[in-house]
Amino acid sequence: MPDQVPVVPADGAVAAAVYPPVVAPPALADAAGDNNTQNANDNVVPLPQPAAQEIQQPRICKPAAPCLDCGYLNDADFNFCQECGVRQFCSVSQHPSKWLKIDIQAINDRLVHLAEAKSNKSYERQKSSLHKELVNFLSSLPVPKALPSASPSDIKRFLVWKDNSGKTVVHLLDCVGLGQRQRVSCSCPTRLAAGTVDSLIGKLRSIFVEEGLGGEWDDRLGIGNPISHPSVKAYLKCV
Numbered sequence: 714m715p716d717q718v719p720v721v722p723a724d725g726a727v728a729a730a731v732y733p734p735v736v737a738p739p740a741l742a743d744a745a746g747d748n749n750t751q752n753a754n755d756n757v758v759p760l761p762q763p764a765a766q767e768i769q770q771p772r773i774c775k776p777a778a779p780c781l782d783c784g785y786l787n788d789a790d791f792n793f794c795q796e797c798g799v800r801q802f803c804s805v806s807q808h809p810s811k812w813l814k815i816d817i818q819a820i821n822d823r824l825v826h827l828a829e830a831k832s833n834k835s836y837e838r839q840k841s842s843l844h845k846e847l848v849n850f851l852s853s854l855p856v857p858k859a860l861p862s863a864s865p866s867d868i869k870r871f872l873v874w875k876d877n878s879g880k881t882v883v884h885l886l887d888c889v890g891l892g893q894r895q896r897v898s899c900s901c902p903t904r905l906a907a908g909t910v911d912s913l914i915g916k917l918r919s920i921f922v923e924e925g926l927g928g929e930w931d932d933r934l935g936i937g938n939p940i941s942h943p944s945v946k947a948y949l950k951c952v
Contacts, residue, residue: 840916847871847920860924864935865942868917872948875913879905910952914940 777786785796793800831837850871851858858867883904884890890897905913918940921927930937939945 836916840919843913843916844920846875847917850874860921861926863921863939865930865939865944868939868942868945869948872910872913872945876905876910876952877902879903879909881906905952907949907952910949914945914949 776789778789779786780794782799783797785794787795791801848860851863880903882901884901888899888901890899921938926938928937930939930942
């Protein structure tokens, strides 16, 4: 279609030229549409897809066996109880060859009786009283401590504190009663006898063992039984 030439009127005014609309060929229009679609797709951020859930395998049912201490049911081949942590040293037979009649209540009563009999012994009563004194002494220090945090120095201070309640007269070097068999009236201090101090150290060692603090004392880690420290043994020699 030929282009239209603007027509100039007779009065000299120039009219606006009228041109037909430009229509792109079908092939170019399709190409331009594809490019626009591609650019729009490039600007779209893909949404994160949820991760595929792992398929959980069902737990295989295994025969259970009770703990010999707390009665908690564990796997039949367990080594340590999941409830109390006690180690199982023998496997539990699920099918005994002979069923025995066991009176658990009578066994427990016997154990309680034995524990009461042990606590009523003179040695156990003395150890219980010493345990209370040691706990009160550690709690009354300028820096209060508990029994598991006691050090060898704390034990020596406790022994010196207990030494003041002794009844054995220790004569000073300038006392007239030094070396005399008969009792002499003097102002020398009274201390615990060496045998009494040795007995106290033995009871203290047993107290710490019952608290789970056995073994030799480690100065680097600050753990163990403080009674086993060489300084405590040296204190006994000095007494």
